[in-house]
Amino acid sequence: MLVLVPEISLTPQLTHRFQARFGDGVAVLHSGLSPAERHRQWRRIRAGEATVTVGARSGLFAPFTRLGLIVVDEEHDDSYKQDDGVRYHARDLAVVRARMADCPVVLGTATPSGESWQNAAEGRYTLIRLRERATPRPVPAIELVDLRGRPPTSPLSQELTSALETTLSAGGKAIVLYNRRGYAPVVECPGCGHSFLCPSCGVGLVLHRQQGGRQQGGRLQCHHCGYHQPHEPACPACGTDVEVLGHGTARVEESLLEAFPEARILRMDADTTQARGSHARILDRFRDGEAQILVGTQMVAKGHDFPDVQLAAVVGVDHLLTMPDFRNAERVHALVTQLAGRAGRGSIAGRVLVQTLQPEHHVFQQLVQPSLPQAQPDAPGGAFELEPVLDGFLASEMLQRRLLGHPPFAALVLLRVEGADAPAALAATRELAQALRGDAPRGPVRVQGPVSAPMARLMGRWRYQLVIRASDRGLLRRWLSQREALLRRAPGKGLRLTVDVDPRNLM
Ligand SMILES: [Zn+2]
Ligand SMILES: [Zn+2]
Incomplete structure (x- = not known):
């Protein structure tokens, strides 16, 4: 049996559970293994000594000789997509591998991806519902805090502060999510408007401060390439004191400490989990009662099971909804639902608070007052009965995607040309678009672009992209194979062309 999980270090409990049940028969595969250890695990799988393999994305390639079952846990998770080198989606390949091994594959999730949902709606997958939560109580209702x-x-509203107070004074614990790391995402000069940008990516630098430090210093970091520079309190152009705007997990932690000086707080984000085993250490400390509040990025929403968490709070996810990506709403819905599942797993009912400036957004409306869209003649869901609490969001989201022609109602390929010379990269992209369109610019397969990528520059390379869009996957495959030579041709000196089929990352 092969069990795939999104990120093993984030779910140490799951691995332990398999080991407790199957003992020495469990092999574990993930990117943190040394080559020698990986080799040893592969030999045990190959020899049939390990009958259960728990692995991250690349565990898909475990050398089983007889495979009886594949389980993909949290199938909606984007970390199944390998985004560079050999691009593949481990969930989709798991379905292919199961077909080759003639064994069943189970895609598990509380928040199905649009793709898997539609596959079930159209009868290609069988939908099996878990009608009861593993814990005694139902998932708590979600309450919105309107920040308008x-x-x-302060990142903490009055409602959130008083909910935290109630939780802490009752001896409970709280998980607080903010999906942005660092101290503050914006540093600006109010005197002359100077802003601090990464010299090679052109994006705003994020202020980071020493943990617990209230000093003026710290450094400005680029979250895309690792560039950093010292943070100076005065503007280099005009000498005015700069302004530090917005919040990151570190600043949220600071606000929590200010509001609750007695409480002990742990922070879990990419900055506090660089050392091997640090995820598990933070989670263990939180479980053991060393802290009452766990604050962090989406890492804190993964399938952790802490019975005494009574409050799960989202400080804000609105910035995720502003990204130019049609899957935003799906991601926000999954994130909030996953976090909500962390609360009230013990004997005491939990609360879930979500702060937002967009309480009218359909994601939030479906989270607090789930409703099914009006029946449509071609509405998805024909293959099974819809349940508002689980399905309202996906059903309305799928109607929108169908109208707008987004996946899963279209197949996409993203072509990106990158180079240090912007005009050359743009010209090459334009040329490629013309060659691909050929004499039939208005066929059933459309070539859109070139456009500048939303991240127009990354590590000093300018990025332009084309999106190839077809309503039918088979059609797209044939169309591409007729043009394979064009895609294999080098795009020009100093330029790089990448081809991403079923892209998850459109940035
Ligand atoms: Zn200035
Ligand atoms: Zn950068």
Whole structure:
């Protein structure tokens, strides 16, 4: 049996559970293994000594000789997509591998991806519902905190502060999510408007401060290439004191400490989990009662099971909805639902608070008052009965995607040309678009672009992209194979062309 999980270090409990049940028969595969250890695990799988393999994405390639079952846990998770080198989606390949091995594959999730949902709706997959939560209580209802009209000074609303107070004074624990690391994402000069940008990516630098430090210093970091520079309190152009705007997990932690000086707080994000085993250490400390509040990025929403978490709170996810990506709403819905599942797993009911400036957004409306869209003649869901609580969001999201021609109702390929010379990269992209379109620019397969990528520059390379869009996957495959020579041709000196089929990352 092969069990795939999104990121093994984030779910140490799951691996332990398999080991407790199957003992020495369990092999574990992930990117943190040394080559020698990986080799040893592969030999045990190959020899049939390990009958259960728990692995991250690349565990898909475990050398089983007889495979009886594949389980893909949290099938909606984007970390199954390998985004560079050999691009593949481990969930989709798991379905292919199961077909080759003639064995069943189970895609598990509380928040199905649009693709898997539609596959079930159209009868290609069988939908099996878990009608009961593994814990005694139902998932708590989600409460929205409307932030409109309030000064953005503190990341903690009055509602959130008082919910935290109640939780802490009852001896409970709280998980607080903010999906942005660092101290503050924006540093600006109010005197002359100077902003601090990465010299090779052109994006804003994020202020990071020493942990627990209230000093003026710290450094400005680029989250895309690792560039950093010291943070100076005065503007280099005009000498005015710079302004530090917005929040990151470190600043949220600071606000929590200010509001609750007695509480002990742990932070889990990419900055506090660089050392091997640090995820498990933070989670162990939280479980053992060394801290009452766990604050962090989406890492804190993964399938952790802490019975005494009574409050799960989202400080804000609105910035995720502004990204130019049609899967935003799906990602926000999954993130909030996953986090909500962390609360109230013990004997005491939990609460879930979500702060937002967009309470009318359909994602939030479906989270607090789930409703099914009006029946449509061609609505998805014909293969099974819809349940509002689980399905309202996906059903309405799928209607929108169908209208707008987004996956799963279209197949996409993203072509990206990158190079240090912007005009050359743009010209090459334009040329490629013309060659691909050929004499039939208005066929059933459309070539859109060139456009500048949303991240227009990354590590000093300018990025332009084309999106190839077809309503039918088979058609797209044939169309591409007729043009394979064009895609294999080098795009020009100093330029790189990447081809991403079923892209998850459109940035
Ligand atoms: Zn200035
Ligand atoms: Zn950069």
